[in-house]
Amino acid sequence: MKKTAKRLTAALLFLSLLAQGMTAFAETRVIFNDSFQGEVGPGVGPGVGPGVTEQSLKEAASQERSAVLEEAQIASAGENIVFSGGRYIDLTKPMIALTYDDGPQVKAGNAIMDVFAKYNQRATFFLVGDRIPSRKEEVQRMVAENHEVANHSYSHKYLNRESVETIRSQVAKCNEMIVQYAGVTPTIMRLPGGSKNDTVLANVNMPIILWNVDTRDWEHRNAQKTIDAVLGKVKDGDIVLMHELYESTAQATASIVPALVEQGFQLVTVSELAQLKGKTLTPGTVYYSMR
Numbered sequence: 373m374k375k376t377a378k379r380l381t382a383a384l385l386f387l388s389l390l391a392q393g394m395t396a397f398a399e400t401r402v403i404f405n406d407s408f409q410g411e412v413g414p415g416v417g418p419g420v421g422p423g424v425t426e427q428s429l430k431e432a433a434s435q436e437r438s439a440v441l442e443e444a445q446i447a448s449a450g451e452n453i454v455f456s457g458g459r460y461i462d463l464t465k466p467m468i469a470l471t472y473d474d475g476p477q478v479k480a481g482n483a484i485m486d487v488f489a490k491y492n493q494r495a496t497f498f499l500v501g502d503r504i505p506s507r508k509e510e511v512q513r514m515v516a517e518n519h520e521v522a523n524h525s526y527s528h529k530y531l532n533r534e535s536v537e538t539i540r541s542q543v544a545k546c547n548e549m550i551v552q553y554a555g556v557t558p559t560i561m562r563l564p565g566g567s568k569n570d571t572v573l574a575n576v577n578m579p580i581i582l583w584n585v586d587t588r589d590w591e592h593r594n595a596q597k598t599i600d601a602v603l604g605k606v607k608d609g610d611i612v613l614m615h616e617l618y619e620s621t622a623q624a625t626a627s628i629v630p631a632l633v634e635q636g637f638q639l640v641t642v643s644e645l646a647q648l649k650g651k652t653l654t655p656g657t658v659y660y661s662m663r
């Protein structure tokens with residue numbers, strides 16, 4: 373009887389510690405979406421009091437508490453740390469945007485996302501609108517895992533050859549597909565083939581993101597050549613062009629992401645890169661990098 377009561381007390385104490393710890397944990401998670409101002413509170417959990425008699429309960433509580441402490445330490449590490457897209461970014465360390473065009477493409481796309489998930493990094497996917505309905509689960513995974521989904525026209529038309537009406541509808545219909553199937557509104561656009569003229573720039577009405585590091589993965593379809601185009605070449609603020617369509621690009625990604633992380637780079641979305649570098653993107657303007 374006594375033993376049961378003791379166990380019950382211990383269990384209740386543990387639950388209470390857990391609840392307090394989780395509250396503190398939640399308090400450290402301040403989300404910076406549109407601005408990176410504000411202070412991140414430490415919110416450290418309570419001390420472990422007497423009465424916890426069972427070793428396993430003690431250990432569990434202490435693990436929970438050290439997780440809270442770790443979060444608090446990161447959050448209060450300094451004003452150069454921001455929370456964005458589900459993880460912390462250090463503004464003093466280099467950042468790169470890896471971008472993948474022409475998807476969604478189920479096999480390579482999921483393989484690419486598996487790599488980003490393993491290293492807790494983010495990518496940008498420039499999607500072709502008419503490819504979305506049959507592959508909506510993949511696009512929803514992109515959104516769920518905090519990647520950026522962006523506009524790459526409705527049917528991959530080279531817009532410099534099209535009329536004003538077609539340019540506008542190609543952009544609008546791609547955005548509609550992304551809103552309808554993924555529930556988010558894209559804020560940036562990439563022109564198929566990078567093909568532009570004055571009519572295109574005047575009618576896209578979204579910031580136009582091109583690239584300053586071209587892997588030419590679509591041409592050689594060779595993982596090592598894609599890797600060689602990135603590693604040792606990229607610098608803080610760069611935007612790298614790849615394509616979601618190829619197995620070789622997925623294979624290259626499996627090497628590129630850990631290598632860049634090892635070198636201290638943070639892989640961010642294009643919109644994050646712009647925001648974190650303090651750049652305001654303007655519709656109809658072309659951006660090649662955020663250096």
Ligand SMILES: [Zn+2]
Nearest residue numbers: 473474564565
């Ligand atoms: Zn394309």
